[in-house]
Amino acid sequence: MSNEILRIEDLAVEYHTTEGIVYAVNHINLELNKGETLGLVGETGAGKTTTALAILRLLPDRTGRIPSGKVFFDGKNLLEMSEEEMRSQIRGEKISMIFQDPMTSLNPVITVGDQIAEAIRYHSNLSKAEINKRVDEVLQLVGIPAERRHEYPHQFSGGMKQRVVIAIALSCEPDLLIADEPTTALDVTIQAQVLAMMDDLRERLGMAMIMITHDLGIVAQTCDRVAVMYAGEIIETGSLEEIFTGEDHHPYTVGLFGAIPNLEEETERLSPIDGLMPDPSIQQPGCPFADRCPKCMDKCRDTHPPVYETGTHKIACFLYSDRQEGGAQ
Amino acid sequence: MAKKNTTNQTNVRMSPGRVIWRRLKRNKSAYYSLIFLILLIAVAILVPLFVDEELVTKQDLTILHQPPSWAHPFGTDIYGRDIFIRILFGARMSLMIGIVSCTIGTVIGGIIGACAAYFGGVVDNIIMRISDMLQGIPEMLMSICIVTVFGANIPSLIIAMVVAIIAPRARLVRSTILGVSGREFIEAAKIAGMSDFKIVLTQMIPNSIGPVIVVFTQGVASIMLTAAGLSYLGVGIQPPHPEWGALIAAAREYLRIYPYMCVFPGLVITVTSLAFNLLGDGLRDAIDPRLKD
Amino acid sequence: MENTPIIQTVGLKKYFQVGNRLLHAVDDISISIGEGKTLGVVGESGCGKSTLGRTIARLLDATDGKIYFEGNDITKLSVRKMKAYRRNIQMIFQDPYSSLNPRQSVSEAIAMPLRLYKESGGKKEIEKKTKELMDTVGLAQRLVNAYPHELDGGRRQRVCVARALALDPKFIVCDEPVSALDVSIQAQILNLLMDLQRDRGLTYMFITHDLSVVKHISDDIMVMYMGCCVEKAPYAELFRNPLHPYTKGLLSSIPVPNISMRAKRAHVIRGEVSNPIDPKPGCRFAPRCEFCTEACTGADIPLHEVAPGHFLACPYAEAEFKKTQTAE
Numbered sequence: 001m002s003n004e005i006l007r008i009e010d011l012a013v014e015y016h017t018t019e020g021i022v023y024a025v026n027h028i029n030l031e032l033n034k035g036e037t038l039g040l041v042g043e044t045g046a047g048k049t050t051t052a053l054a055i056l057r058l059l060p061d062r063t064g065r066i067p068s069g070k071v072f073f074d075g076k077n078l079l080e081m082s083e084e085e086m087r088s089q090i091r092g093e094k095i096s097m098i099f100q101d102p103m104t105s106l107n108p109v110i111t112v113g114d115q116i117a118e119a120i121r122y123h124s125n126l127s128k129a130e131i132n133k134r135v136d137e138v139l140q141l142v143g144i145p146a147e148r149r150h151e152y153p154h155q156f157s158g159g160m161k162q163r164v165v166i167a168i169a170l171s172c173e174p175d176l177l178i179a180d181e182p183t184t185a186l187d188v189t190i191q192a193q194v195l196a197m198m199d200d201l202r203e204r205l206g207m208a209m210i211m212i213t214h215d216l217g218i219v220a221q222t223c224d225r226v227a228v229m230y231a232g233e234i235i236e237t238g239s240l241e242e243i244f245t246g247e248d249h250h251p252y253t254v255g256l257f258g259a260i261p262n263l264e265e266e267t268e269r270l271s272p273i274d275g276l277m278p279d280p281s282i283q284q285p286g287c288p289f290a291d292r293c294p295k296c297m298d299k300c301r302d303t304h305p306p307v308y309e310t311g312t313h314k315i316a317c318f319l320y321s322d323r324q325e326g327g328a329q
Numbered sequence: 330m331a332k333k334n335t336t337n338q339t340n341v342r343m344s345p346g347r348v349i350w351r352r353l354k355r356n357k358s359a360y361y362s363l364i365f366l367i368l369l370i371a372v373a374i375l376v377p378l379f380v381d382e383e384l385v386t387k388q389d390l391t392i393l394h395q396p397p398s399w400a401h402p403f404g405t406d407i408y409g410r411d412i413f414i415r416i417l418f419g420a421r422m423s424l425m426i427g428i429v430s431c432t433i434g435t436v437i438g439g440i441i442g443a444c445a446a447y448f449g450g451v452v453d454n455i456i457m458r459i460s461d462m463l464q465g466i467p468e469m470l471m472s473i474c475i476v477t478v479f480g481a482n483i484p485s486l487i488i489a490m491v492v493a494i495i496a497p498r499a500r501l502v503r504s505t506i507l508g509v510s511g512r513e514f515i516e517a518a519k520i521a522g523m524s525d526f527k528i529v530l531t532q533m534i535p536n537s538i539g540p541v542i543v544v545f546t547q548g549v550a551s552i553m554l555t556a557a558g559l560s561y562l563g564v565g566i567q568p569p570h571p572e573w574g575a576l577i578a579a580a581r582e583y584l585r586i587y588p589y590m591c592v593f594p595g596l597v598i599t600v601t602s603l604a605f606n607l608l609g610d611g612l613r614d615a616i617d618p619r620l621k622d
Numbered sequence: 623m624e625n626t627p628i629i630q631t632v633g634l635k636k637y638f639q640v641g642n643r644l645l646h647a648v649d650d651i652s653i654s655i656g657e658g659k660t661l662g663v664v665g666e667s668g669c670g671k672s673t674l675g676r677t678i679a680r681l682l683d684a685t686d687g688k689i690y691f692e693g694n695d696i697t698k699l700s701v702r703k704m705k706a707y708r709r710n711i712q713m714i715f716q717d718p719y720s721s722l723n724p725r726q727s728v729s730e731a732i733a734m735p736l737r738l739y740k741e742s743g744g745k746k747e748i749e750k751k752t753k754e755l756m757d758t759v760g761l762a763q764r765l766v767n768a769y770p771h772e773l774d775g776g777r778r779q780r781v782c783v784a785r786a787l788a789l790d791p792k793f794i795v796c797d798e799p800v801s802a803l804d805v806s807i808q809a810q811i812l813n814l815l816m817d818l819q820r821d822r823g824l825t826y827m828f829i830t831h832d833l834s835v836v837k838h839i840s841d842d843i844m845v846m847y848m849g850c851c852v853e854k855a856p857y858a859e860l861f862r863n864p865l866h867p868y869t870k871g872l873l874s875s876i877p878v879p880n881i882s883m884r885a886k887r888a889h890v891i892r893g894e895v896s897n898p899i900d901p902k903p904g905c906r907f908a909p910r911c912e913f914c915t916e917a918c919t920g921a922d923i924p925l926h927e928v929a930p931g932h933f934l935a936c937p938y939a940e941a942e943f944k945k946t947q948t949a950e
Binding site: 514516520535536 | 676679681701704705708709711712713715716717720721722723724725727734735738739768769771772782785788789
């Protein structure tokens with residue numbers, strides 16, 4: 001309990017749009033320990049970004065709603081904090097987030113150094129000279145020469161921009177970093193650079209990280225634990241070994257692994273998952289994967305499967321109903 | 330690049346036009362504005378069938394400057410003419426000037442803008458610099474000049490309004506077409522062997538129409554106001570024509586004693602402009618809902 | 623013995639004018655693709671692979687060099703003369719969201735190429751062909767009147783494939799056709815493309831940045847960097863024996879979904895792509911290469927065949943490879 005930095009209980013998120021309600025996240029549970037990296041894996045529309053935004057209470061004002069759930073960070077429920085507390089104590093200071101597209105994450109009319117300084121200034125009482133020193137430190141940390149602090153974002157390449165974004169996120173040494181597909185928009189060689197850097201920084205600063213991605217390769221290289229998300233629900237969680245080398249999996253996880261073209265093996269045909277993710281504006285009574293599942297049973301369509309666990313490996317699937325039922329779902 | 334997962338089981342015949350219409354209907358202010366304008370235009374077209382046009386100019390010295398009553402809903406002016414009837418006939422003028430000028434200006438400006446986008450290079454440069462120069466001249470000033478040269482009548486007013494609107498329209502159409510020309514479905518048409526001319530006509534223009542329609546409604550409102558302003562200044566439509574601006578101009582001196590002579594035409598201009606603008610806003614939201622949130 | 627290759631380029635160059643300088647997008651590319659084969663073109667952003675595809679498809683005009691289709695020189699054909707070849711050279715684009723006209727329904731989009739040619743027949747024949755094509759690519763008939771905004775990325779891409787097939791082409795340039803799709807949908811589209819190739823004897827140029835995808839679908843693979851070809855080999859050979867430092871770096875940068883590889887830190891290529899405007903002669907990868915020698919700068923590096931079918935443009939790697947050959 002004392003080692004836990006984040007615990008999400010029964011979180012649900014809805015978007016109330018003019019065209020109806022979209023059930024983006026349906027009662028998920030997640031835990032994260034200090035210094036640990038959790039990979040949140042899933043395809044487009046699974047609800048990963050929504051979950052991250054919900055933790056930081058950054059959902060769009062007009063449409064985002066959190067009808068249920070608790071998000072405990074270091075013991076306190078973030079959902080009960082005031083907006084002022086969130087802004088001054090949590091965002092940027094204890095929990096930071098980096099987004100997918102470095103092109104639009106930076107303000108184009110402010111120099112890079114000023115943007116980092118702004119983040120530091122907002123969360124601390126350092127003098128101007130101390131802030132400048134810290135900016136230089138942080139730039140060095142992410143591998144950018146300190147002289148470049150006077151340059152504007154458009155003068156940096158995509159990979160460098162993402163480093164700046166990371167520098168801003170880490171400038172106040174947060175306890176938790178949420179990285180939402182941080183390297184998807186980057187070339188693969190630049191991605192390798194940025195991931196290596198993030199790994200280094202994580203070790204040095206000892207922070208926990210939620211790595212949101214659809215790339216199982218990145219998960220294998222950077223994460224300690226994995227949570228697989230589908231249609232707004234977390235259908236499997238476990239340690240890295242359990243997910244990658246374990247025998248038992250949720251059928252969706254099996255499908256996900258089977259659909260990736262493998263660099264190492266020779267495969268004649270890929271085995272895609274038939275069909276599409278279900279419509280998030282309709283609440284499914286049973287398992288969300290039922291329509292596409294090769295192992296679907298009758299009861300999968302009517303009843304929502306509870307979470308079955310073996311130690312730390314949790315799977316929400318009736319195939320494993322012989323195991324112990326886990327916590328609240 | 331945002332990826333969207335749309336469902337596969339909703340209505341199968343939802344052309345983009347129908348989707349836009351549905352979204353527009355949901356916007357109450359835009360929808361009622363549209364209804365109001367349709368009614369107004371219908372009334373403007375049909376009014377001579379029901380009301381004797383002579384009443385617009387016939388003076389009746391027995392009912393001079395009467396306040397609003399059942400017989401004369403907006404009152405009568407200093408010549409005994411029913412203001413309500415004058416406003417109705419004035420609608421024909423104002424709306425006609427607004428819609429005709431806007432249409433001509435948009436079509437001409439649109440063709441020029443499309444040429445600039447299509448030919449690019451030197452042609453584009455020349456066209457854009459000329460339009461820069463045109464836009465540098467204050468609109469009112471230019472309109473006054475034109476009207477002074479050609480006389481204060483309807484055709485010259487229309488010419489003045491068209492000239493004022495060509496440059497901004499050319500610019501708009503040029504930029505929308507340029508925006509569309511980079512899209513890959515244009516390349517797909519080229520690869521299939523479609524000629525450039527056909528591409529512009531069948532692929533580019535239908536996809537650039539959206540912003541042009543939005544701006545059209547706002548253009549009508551703005552032209553109506555400008556025309557009214559010109560008439561008010563005395564360089565537009567002259568009395569006894571019941572163009573709305575002229576009505577206000579004639580009532581200027583009597584604002585204190587017979588306010589209804591000014592107020593009602595003023596209200597009508599305001600409400601009509603507002604309706605056009607609300608409709609334009611609603612269209613913009615309906616065509617590109619992402620902008621709303 | 624070998625039939626005339628379907629597509630051949632000799633010294634193909636495409637430069638863009640930037641002010642009074644030249645951006646070398648494609649520099650001296652010579653390829654040859656036989657009938658029914660797939661050439662995978664791999665590289666990161668800015669390497670010129672998309673420009674190469676568009677130049678070969680004559681969407682862009684080549685600055686220099688030659689393009690041959692079935693032995694015929696199509697490099698500088700006029701629009702009118704090119705129309706005869708358009709039936710045989712088609713393209714599938716990357717972004718399923720902008721490669722379809724939002725105002726055209728599925729059937730209108732697929733029929734669009736057919737309507738441009740009298741040979742396609744009348745309305746009835748076109749309708750029939752459209753339905754057949756929808757079947758071929760796995761689109762349900764009820765989607766005949768659907769519009770792009772109602773379809774997901776995978777289905778849109780199927781429409782694009784159907785449209786590309788409409789004229790029964792021999793050669794299709796696939797420009798990152800699955801990069802914008804989710805992994806499970808990627809697999810569906812890749813399988814479709816491979817099935818079509820097998821059933822219709824299609825020839826592909828498959829452009830992508832994703833090495834795992836290209837391995838799956840290609841017979842030969844060409845690796846591009848800043849407009850130049852740095853290595854070219856049959857797919858098995860390239861993966862088994864990558865020689866160019868960039869190819870090696872590219873391969874090792876890819877995060878593999880295998881946790882036993884975790885301890886091995888990826889060989890990270892340092893630095894960034896340099897400026898493609900008026901590049902200096904010599905190897906373009908030199909600034910980032912840890913094996914850069916004197917021989918690498920100063921003069922452009924030609925492609926040498928170091929093993930049957932395996933081409934390489936790197937003096938250092940070539941020398942190393944020869945050493946291992948003589949050692950055996």
